[in-house]
Amino acid sequence: MQRWLKGALILPDRVVPNGLLACEDGRITGVWDLEADAGAPAVPDGAEVVERGYIAPGYIDIHVHGGGGGDFMDADPEAVVAITTCHARHGTTGLLATTLTAPEEELIRAFRAVKAAPRRGAQILGFHVEGPFINMQYKGAQNPAYVRSASVAEIDRWLAEGRPDDRWHVTLAPEIEGALEAIRHLAGRGAVVSAGHTDCTYDQLKAGVEAGVSHVTHLFNAMRGLHHREPGTVGGALSLPGVTVEIIADGVHVHPASMQVAVRARGAENVLLVTDAMRAAGLGDGEFTLGGLPVTVKDGAARLHSGALAGSVLTMERGVQNLVDMVGLDLPTAVAMASLHPARRLGLEARKGSLAVGKDADLLILDDKLEVMTTIIGGEVFYDAR
Structure with missing residues (x-):
């Protein structure tokens, strides 16, 4: 037509x-x-x-756990459709199905449910595996019961579940046991390796980048911050060559001035808008769960009962609006951060x-x-x- x-x-x-x-x-x-x-x-x-x-x-979201009442960890094709239809209504035409720290068998079930789900709404371009190879100190809303050392054998079992054209994106902490070997292995298999939920020092992140880390997950959140004598994860993310970063532009996770710092330091072409949305996206306030943990959504913020942030209820539509209204970016720059830059990060720039x-x-x-x-x-x- x-x-x-x-x-x-x-x-x-x-x-x-x-x-x-x-x-x-x-x-x-x-x-x-x-x-x-x-x-x-x-x-x-x-x-x-x-x-x-x-x-x-169309917008491309490389970090989204759920929406419309569904979560990819539900391992339910109907939940997958709820997510893809919810986010398509808010401008997302492609996304990475994002998982949480969980037992390996639950991750495998989630991958299989995505493959079994009807194709409706936003296109699923692959998988973002956030955890389980993270630092307990910066676990955020990840379930601590399932945090573990990095394992190449487990990674290969994940990858075996993918389809030929799936993009893989894995968030891990570069400083934990087995991480550097896992980073080299993932990068060698064509995956994007991202540092996140990490206490890594500047030097540890640099070592991770030399091994194959090329991205940083939800910059500023769940990581060692910037200090003038120890630049930490944030300092490395903003300065090491060849690194892209992602930002949750909901006005809750990151102050607008910090978003401006990231764009100016890293260059807008290296900054990606993500939602990190959980199942409550599109539903309003209420009581929900994330990774088996209870979450309260109130006034646009999702929090564990401890008060820690638990993903977001952001959509890409609202994120682009915030980049323009709160951060002061011009429209082409804001839209590119939600479309062209994620497409390039996934190696899909020729198509999307x-x-x-x-x-x-x-x-x-x-x-x-x-x-x-x-x-x-x-x-x-x-x-x-x-």
Whole structure:
């Protein structure tokens, strides 16, 4: 099916106020600036015209545990569909199914439930295994009963559950027993290895980067902070070459000024927006669980009964709004942090992440407040608020 959209196009470096986009058979077939491109076609009859708002690439969330009442650790195909449909309504067209620290058999069941689930809503691009190879001191909302040393043998059993095109992303603490061997093994298998839930010093993170760490999970949260004589995990994340970072831009996990520091120090092209959403995303306040632990959601914050943060109820839609309204980023930069940069981090830049010919027709129509009006996945309308 051929589809035409006319309106303001959000590109990685600018907004084209008067643009035209064509897609067919699930791919973008044309992108034009109607005011600058001499060869732009006439707007065809039947084109959808976005008069107030924007046309944007679909968002990609590399760190999301749940939403719509489901959690990937439920190991239930119906829960998987609840998550992918919930987040698609809020602009996510691709995501990594993210697990928590748990017994190996529970992780395997979660991977298998994802594979068995009907394909509906946001596309599952692979897996993010957050834990169990973390530092107990910075466990956050991870269940301490299942924290353990890194194991290459266990990693290979995880990877054997994947599909050929799955992307793998593993969060671990570089300083724990067996971590450096695991990092080298994962990097050699093409996985993104991320430092998180860690007490690693600057030198330990540097050693991890030399072994294959290339990312840092939810920067500033659940890690050793910055000190002027010991830069710690945060200092290394902001300065070591070749490292990308992710930020939970809900205004609860990280102060807006700290987000500005990260963007200025690391460069926006190396900062990814994530939600770290748990099952309560999209549902409002109430009592929930995360990794078997009780969680209270109140006023937009999810916390264990100890008061520790337990993931978030953020959506990518709200995260982009916050990057613009709270952090002061321009619209193309904020959208790229939710689309192009995650696509590049996953090695999917040729297919996803921006409005360009040949890429998947994963598109959003946003109103002038950046709320999602329409989500298009593979050229087909999945959600339309209108």
